[in-house]
Every structure is written in C-alpha cells, then in structure tokens.
Amino acid sequence: KQEVTQIPAALSVPEGENLVLNCSFTDSAIYNLQWFRQDPGKGLTSLLLIQSSQREQTSGRLNASLDKSSGRSTLYIAASQPGDSATYLCAVLDSNYQLIWGAGTKLIIKP
Amino acid sequence: KAGVTQTPRYLIKTRGQQVTLSCSPISGHRSVSWYQQTPGQGLQFLFEYFSETQRNKGNFPGRFSGRQFSNSRSEMNVSTLELGDSALYLCASSLVETGNTGELFFGEGSRLTVL
Numbered sequence: 001k002q003e004v005t006q007i008p009a010a011l012s013v014p015e016g017e018n019l020v021l022n023c024s025f026t027d028s029a030i031y032n033l034q035w036f037r038q039d040p041g042k043g044l045t046s047l048l049l050i051q052s053s054q055r056e057q058t059s060g061r062l063n064a065s066l067d068k069s070s071g072r073s074t075l076y077i078a079a080s081q082p083g084d085s086a087t088y089l090c091a092v093l094d095s096n097y098q099l100i101w102g103a104g105t106k107l108i109i110k111p
Numbered sequence: 112k113a114g115v116t117q118t119p120r121y122l123i124k125t126r127g128q129q130v131t132l133s134c135s136p137i138s139g140h141r142s143v144s145w146y147q148q149t150p151g152q153g154l155q156f157l158f159e160y161f162s163e164t165q166r167n168k169g170n171f172p173g174r175f176s177g178r179q180f181s182n183s184r185s186e187m188n189v190s191t192l193e194l195g196d197s198a199l200y201l202c203a204s205s206l207v208e209t210g211n212t213g214e215l216f217f218g219e220g221s222r223l224t225v226l
Contacts, residue, residue, distance in 0.1 A: 034215070043115070043201055043217035089154065097167055099146075101154035 002027045002094045006102035014110050015082060021075040021105045023090035028068045031093040035064050035075050037086040038104070044089065048075070080109045113138065115204050115218035123224045129190040132221045136183050136204030142166075142213065143185040145177060148199040148220070157200075160185055189223075197225045 003026045013019050023033070032051050036044040048057045048064040050073070056065040063076040077084060087104040094100050116135040124130050136143050144167075145157040156169040160179035177187040183204075189196055199220045205213035 036217075041219075043219045044203075044215075046214050046216070049214060091154070097159075098156045098169060099144075099154075100156075103153045 002030075002092065002100045004090060004092055004100050004102040006088075006090060006105050008105060009103065010106040010108070012108040012110060013080060015080060017080050018076065018078050019080055019107075021077070021088050021090075021107070023073040023075070023102055025071045025073075025092050025100070027094065028071055029095045030068065031095075031097070033064075033066050033073050033090060033092050034099075035062075035073075036089045036091065038089060039086050047088075082109045082111050085109045115202060115216050117200075117202055117218035117221050119221060120219065121222050121224075123226060124192050125226050126192055126194060128192050129188060130192060130223060131186055131188045132200055132202075132223075134185045134187075134202035134204075134218060136185070136202075137216055140204035140206050140216070141183050142205040142207060143179055143183065144203050144205070144215070145185070145187050146201045146203070147171075148201060149197070154201075157187065192225045194225050197223060199223075 005024045007022050034049045035047040038044050050057050050066040061078040066073045085108050087106045089104045091099045091101045118133045142161045144159040146154050148154045159167040163179045174190045179185045199222050201220045203215040203217045207213040
C-alpha cells in the first residue's frame with residue numbers, strides 16, 4: 001500500500017532564506033508526483049507536476065526533484081517571501097490511478 | 112475564466128441526515144474528482160468522474176456516492192451522516208482523466224459539520 005510522508009510537519013524560517021521541503025513514498029510504481037500549496041480555509045493550488053520519467057520541474061523560484069528509485073522528492077523554494085507561507089502538500093498518482101497524499105508541511109516565513 | 116465552484120461552502124447537518132454537494136468544473140474540463148480532508152486522515156481520494164462515468168473510486172463506504180451530468184457538473188452525496196463525516200470536501204477538475212496526468216484545479220471546498 002502506497003504511503004506518502006512529509007517531513008518536517010512544520011517549518012519556520014526568516015524571509016529571504018532558501019529552503020527545502022521533503023516528500024517520501026514507499027512504492028516506486030507511480031505515474032507522477034505533484035506539489036500543491038494550501039492557504040488557510042482555501043482549496044489547493046497546483047505548483048509543480050513531475051512525470052515518472054522526469055527528474056525535475058521548475059517554475060519561478062520553485063524547483064521540484066524526483067528520485068523514483070529512492071522514493072523521494074524535494075521542493076526547493078529560493079529567496080523565500082512571507083507570501084510563501086502556506087501548507088505544502090505532495091501527492092503521488094499510484095498504480096491504481098489514485099492520488100495518495102502526504103500530510104503536508106506547514107511553512108511560515110517570518111518577515 | 113471562472114475557476115472551480117463548489118456549493119455550498121459551509122453546512123451543518125445532524126447524524127442520520129443526508130447531504131448533497133455540488134461542483135462546477137472549469138469550462139471545457141471533463142474530469143471531476145472528489146477528495147475528503149480531515150485533520151486526522153488528511154486528504155483522501157473519494158472518486159473521479161469523466162464524461163458522466165465513474166472512472167475510479169477510493170476506499171469509502173457505499174454511503175458516499177456521486178454523479179456527473181452532461182455539462183460536466185458533478186454532485187456527491189453522503190447518506191446516513193456520521194460524526195466522522197465532518198470534513199472539508201474538495202473537488203478538482205481537469206481537462207483529461209487523472210490517469211492521463213492532467214493538471215488539477217481545485218475549488219475552495221465545502222466544509223461539512225455533522226452534529
């Protein structure tokens with residue numbers, strides 16, 4: 001059974017720092033991995049989608065990597081800003097075409 | 112271009128009642144998927160509809176059901192509500208079936224409280 005883990009559960013850093021969020025999964029048979037952000041009381045916003053054949057994707061200050069063999073993905077945020085404060089979730093599309101979600105990392109960027 | 116619209120945004124029900132939630136996808140999107148989010152279990156996949164057909168279903172009891180109409184709008188229904196059904200219910204739309212790895216666009220959710 002696929003399980004997705006995100007560490008740490010919460011992270012607080014000063015504005016301007018670069019940071020890395022981690023996501024691990026137990027079964028390497030995935031179709032893709034996606035990173036989302038969720039603001040309080042809101043739905044989810046898709047940030048990056050990495051297909052199983054890809055190693056990384058970039059969008060602006062965000063870079064996500066995928067290592068299927070080790071069951072790991074990282075989301076790198078450069079030059080963090082207070083507006084980056086949110087909960088970040090990763091999800092893998094498993095062999096049953098179902099999205100399996102991590103519990104999220106709550107990120108706080110201090111001005 | 113309008114985003115994904117979910118109604119109602121908030122509702123309160125009592126145990127044993129039933130509830131129907133609605134989701135209008137982005138214009139042109141044919142896939143709608145539903146998710147339950149709770150503090151204890153996190154996000155869990157409920158089901159996915161594409162072209163009025165249920166394409167996939169998560170591990171939820173039969174009290175949870177859904178449907179999709181010809182205009183791609185979708186509804187989900189929960190019958191015989193239990194306290195544990197209190198959650199944020201999110202729907203997402205996509206141009207293609209999730210199995211084809213389309214990008215997902217989420218609504219703001221319907222927050223259900225069961226008393």
